[in-house]
Structure formats: structure tokens, C-alpha cells
């Protein structure tokens with residue numbers, strides 16, 4: 001039998017024909033599902049398999065007053081949207097983790113925690129960061145609302161096979177390097193459209209050595225390189241994470257499952273359509289300067305003066321980004337004054353991320369000049385675990401606000417809004433114009449840099 | 465869905481790369497529950513000088529007269545032309561609904577965000593990929609002759625303007641969806657037996673996947 005990539009194996013085990021892929025798991029949230037449910041209703045179509053679905057409101061939910069449930073949502077339009085999700089789930093008998101449930105959180109944090117995300121499955125969600133789940137040797141893809149409806153009604157996705165790209169991380173990074181730095185480096189190397197049409201597979205010692213949390217951070221941002229999916233082969237780390245989840249331990253025929261899951265790796269001589277190598281030996285912490293995730297640099301690298309990035313191919317575009325960000329070409333980011341710090345999002349709001357921040361800020365206080373310094377755990381379980389470890393106290397004593405789970409300032413659909421024109425150091429995944437608020441200037445970075453920067457009130461990677 | 469196979473219209477040049485779906489339709493409009501009614505909010509941040517949301521009366525908002533969608537005759541254009549990686553970022557189909565509601569039926573770019581591209585196909589908006597040079601010449605043409613017509617034949621894969629004919633390719637299944645405007649769910653349900661047979665065999669080989677969650 002010829003050698004196969006992991007993507008090939010996942011595709012082959014799920015394709016019904018050349019254009020229909022069977023979908024095992026479907027995550028739903030309040031923003032991209034209402035139109036899909038309305039479509040079903042319009043044609044009187046049932047949900048094909050309600051047991052494949054799990055719904056969680058996360059985008060438009062407040063991060064305070066959570067005990068009030070939807071009554072705590074001030075914005076009437078957002079409130080209606082969250083209520084609509086509950087109504088639709090009730091109508092179709094779909095499992096919902098609602099606002100007051102202590103497991104609620106961002107879909108991409110909740111799915112893996114609960115064992116909804118299983119190796120060897122296909123997962124979709126009306127959300128581009130669905131790629132996160134690929135960390136579990138899962139084929140996970142973001143889709144639009146019409147496809148949400150298609151999957152609800154038929155349990156399949158109409159799609160065609162992707163090309164494959166192996167991303168090999170070589171060399172040995174220093175201790176200061178985090179998963180966020182790896183993925184930002186990849187994106188700045190290949191550009192935001194560098195992986196369009198591809199499924200990425202991340203490989204190399206640096207990946208093998210990562211925890212599942214770190215692997216999720218990397219797979220999460222695959223979409224920022226244009227990839228539809230990002231995957232990592234199954235190994236002992238995957239297995240021990242899964243064995244920690246009660247629901248997984250109780251699966252029927254678990255031994256057979258484990259046996260199968262262990263085959264979910266690319267074969268030794270598997271051919272990829274493209275291979276790329278990123279050497280980590282001299283990698284330094286990454287921060288973005290511009291309005292695209294591909295614009296990461298180190299704190300001490302001068303930001304571009306003229307045309308030089310992968311995708312920004314005219315100097316007027318460069319000028320536009322610099323003007324939006326209030327920067328000039330040739331400037332370095334170190335010690336750039338910031339107004340807010342956001343630790344959160346499906347990229348970096350898992351327990352390990354909060355531990356890193358707490359460790360750095362313990363016994364210190366963040367800059368009094370910050371307007372906002374928010375820590376928004378990715379889920380109720382992350383929040384409880386952090387509280388068990390006393391991280392909430394450390395963070396609050398340092399001056400951070402400790403909130404309830406949700407997308408929050410990652411896109412500011414709820415009331416966590418940043419003032420116009422302000423500058424934010426953010427552990428999220430997108431620095432697009434207006435993403436975090438009108439004219440808000442976003443610098444993407446790791447939780448580690450976010451912590452140091454919060455203490456200093458400016459972008460930095462060390463204590464003052 | 466609106467069918468589209470032959471189309472003629474005028475251009476709207478957006479001379480930039482990496483236009484993301486956050487820019488096409490900002491987050492405050494993602495709380496709406498319908499598939500229509502987004503046209504007035506297309507490129508909202510750039511189109512208006514002051515902020516707004518779906519509740520703000522439009523008459524109270526000042527337009528940015530320098531933005532292309534507010535400049536006649538581009539404000540009546542139906543073919544958007546942009547550069548690399550158009551529609552990257554968030555999966556929000558609302559971005560395509562806004563484009564379609566504005567009256568745009570064709571988007572020409574050097575490349576597209578994958579999810580956005582699929583969303584276009586689902587909504588009768590034709591995404592056409594052209595080379596860098598060709599995009600540049602179209603943008604140039606749009607700047608010089610704002611009123612001039614461009615015609616597109618999706619079946620033949622030919623785009624014509626100013627006496628020039630450019631060929632482009634479109635996956636047959638995408639062309640079919642656009643020109644026939646079929647109900648894809650209905651089509652897939654027609655192979656329902658195949659799907660069920662697949663499920664039965666997976667239920668044997670991987671029973672753990674089919675547990676109630």
C-alpha cells in the first residue's frame with residue numbers, strides 16, 4: 001500500500017464521493033447559525049443527526065454578570081441572537097451549553113475539553129478558527145452559514161480535496177519561545193495567502209514537545225496563513241490528554257479506538273504537495289506591527305520602510321497600514337506605549353496561557369496607565385481550574401480584571417469595547433483594521449509578552 | 465438563489481490586497497438574524513465617517529465622500545475588482561450577503577480567502593481569479609473609464625472589456641452552481657441512501673464516533 005499523509009487518511013475515511021465529505025461533529029454558535037436554522041425551517045427539513053451537534057453561545061456574550069443568563073445581556077439585538085440559539089436547539093433537540101452552564105466557553109476551547117473533539121473525525125463549525133481542533137489528528141474546517149445548513153440537513157459538506165503542505169519546525173527554540181511565536185513566524189514567512197487551498201500538517205520536535213494546548217494555539221491560526229485546515233499527528237501527548245477526559249474514557253470500544261487513533265499519523269514516506277521548513281534556532285519572540293497577521297517582527301527589528309512583506313505589494317498599502325497603526329517605517333516596537341492588554345481568545349486563553357501570565361505578574365502590578373487589562377478565560381473549565389490554582393487572585397492583585405468566558409475583545413461583539421484609536425497588546429489572532437474597535441491598533445503577541453507588556457505599559461519582553 | 469452565467473456591468477476598483485471580511489462587514493452587523501438587509505453596511509467603517517449599527521438611522525450618518533463606494537458612478541457598480549487574498553479572515557457569510565445586497569454580482573481578484581470563495585458560490589456571486597497583470601489592467605481601466613461596461617461569460621470563461629478578451633477558469637461544479645442556481649441540499653439529499661450506507665459501515669468500524677453527546 002502506498003504511503004499516505006494524515007490528511008489523505010482523514011479524507012479517504014470520510015469521502016462519500018469526490019465532492020461529499022461526511023461530517024462527524026458539528027459545533028454551533030449564535031452568530032453563524034440562525035440563518036441556517038431558518039433555512040431548515042423554510043424547507044421543513046429535519047436535522048440529519050442531532051447527536052453530532054453541540055451548541056455554545058460565545059461571540060456576543062457578556063463577560064460579566066453571567067449568573068443573570070441572557071437577562072445580563074444589555075444589547076437587545078445580541079440578547080435576541082443568544083436566545084435564538086437556545087430556541088433552535090430546543091426545537092431540534094440539540095445539546096446546548098448555555099450561558100449559565102459552568103462549561104460554557106469559546107467553542108474551540110470547549111469542544112476539545114469535553115471530548116467532543118475526537119481523533120480521526122471530521123469537525124465543522126461556522127467559524128474560521130475551527131482549524132484549532134486539528135491538533136487532535138482531526139480534520140476540522142471552518143464553513144459559512146449556507147454550509148452550516150447543508151451539514152445540518154445532510155451530514156455532509158460539499159467540498160473538494162485540498163492540497164497538502166508539511167510544515168517542519170527544525171532546530172531548538174530558546175525557553176522564551178512559545179507556540180504563538182512559532183505560528184506567527186510561519187505566517188510571516190509564507191504570508192496570509194501562503195497556504196490557500198492547502199491543509200497544513202505541523203511536524204518536527206518542536207511540535208512533538210508541545211502540550212495539546214500549545215498545539216491548539218498553532219492549529220488555531222492556520223487560517224491566518226490561508227489554510228482551511230491545520231493538523232498534527234496523534235501521539236502519546238494526544239493520548240494522555242484524551243485519557244484525562246471522563247467522556248473519552250467511557251467511549252464504547254475504547255481499546256479499539258485507541259488502536260485506530262495510533263495510526264493517525266502521516267506515513268514515513270508520504271508525499272506532500274509542498275514542504276516548508278522553519279528553523280527555530282535563533283527565533284525571537286514575535287509581535288505584529290501591521291493590520292495583517294503576517295506582519296510579525298521581533299521587538300528590535302525595524303518595521304518595513306518600503307515594500308518587503310509577502311502580500312503587501314504596493315507601497316501605498318504599506319503606508320496605509322503604518323498610518324492606521326500610528327507608526328513609521330524603520331521604527332522598532334520595543335517600548336511602544338500601549339493603552340490596553342487583552343489576554344483571551346480561542347488562540348491563547350487556555351490554562352497554560354493563564355499560568356504563564358500569572359507567573360510573570362505574580363507579586364507585581366501592571367502599569368497604572370493602562371485603560372483596560374482583561375483576562376478572559378477560554379471556558380468555564382479553564383476559569384475554574386485557574387481559580388483552583390489561585391491564578392485569579394494573582395492576576396487580580398496585579399491589576400487585571402478577571403472575567404467570565406467568551407470571545408470578548410477578540411472581536412468586541414459584546415460590550416468589551418476598546419476606545420477609538422487606542423492601542424492594544426492582544427493574545428488573539430487578528431489585527432485587522434477595526435477588529436477590536438473603531439481605529440483600534442492591535443498588536444498580536446504571546447501571553448508571555450502580553451504579561452511583560454502589561455507590567456511596563458509598553459511592548460516588551462522583560463521586567464523594567 | 466440568483467442564477468448567473470452571462471453578466472454585464474461596470475467596475476468598482478478596490479486597489480488593495482488582503483481585504484478581510486471584518487472590513488467588508490464589521491462585527492456590529494453580525495447580530496442580525498436574517499440573510500438580507502446588509503447592503504447599506506458594506507464596508508461600513510470606510511463608507512461612513514461616524515460609527516453606527518443596525519439601529520442607527522442611515523440619514524443621520526455622514527458618508528465618507530472619498531470612499532469608492534460613495535463616488536458616482538462606482539456607487540452603482542456591479543463588478544468589484546481587487547487584488548490578492550480578497551475576503552480572508554472570518555467565515556461570516558454576512559460579508560457576501562452585504563456584497564450581494566449592494567448589487568455586486570461578480571468579484572475579480574488575484575486570489576480569495578477559501579471560506580469566502582465558497583460563500584460566494586452559495587449566494588450567486590461569481591468569484592473570478594485573474595492574474596496580477598490582468599487585475600492591474602482592469603483596475604487601470606476602471607479608473608480611466610468608470611462608466612465602461614465589462615462583460616463576463618461564465619460558461620465560456622471569458623471576460624471582455626475595451627476590446628480585450630481574457631480567459632479564466634472556474635471549477636465545473638462552481639460554474640454549475642452559479643449558472644443553475646440549484647438547491648444543493650436537495651441535490652445532496654438525493655444521495656441520502658449512500659450517506660446512510662456510509663454511516664452504517666462507520667458505525668461498525670468506529671462506533672465511538674456515534675455516541676450521543
Ligand code: SF4
Pocket residue numbers: 058059106107108127129345346347406407410411428429
Ligand atoms: S475568540 Fe475570536 S477568533 Fe476565536 S472564535 Fe471567538 S471571535 Fe473567533
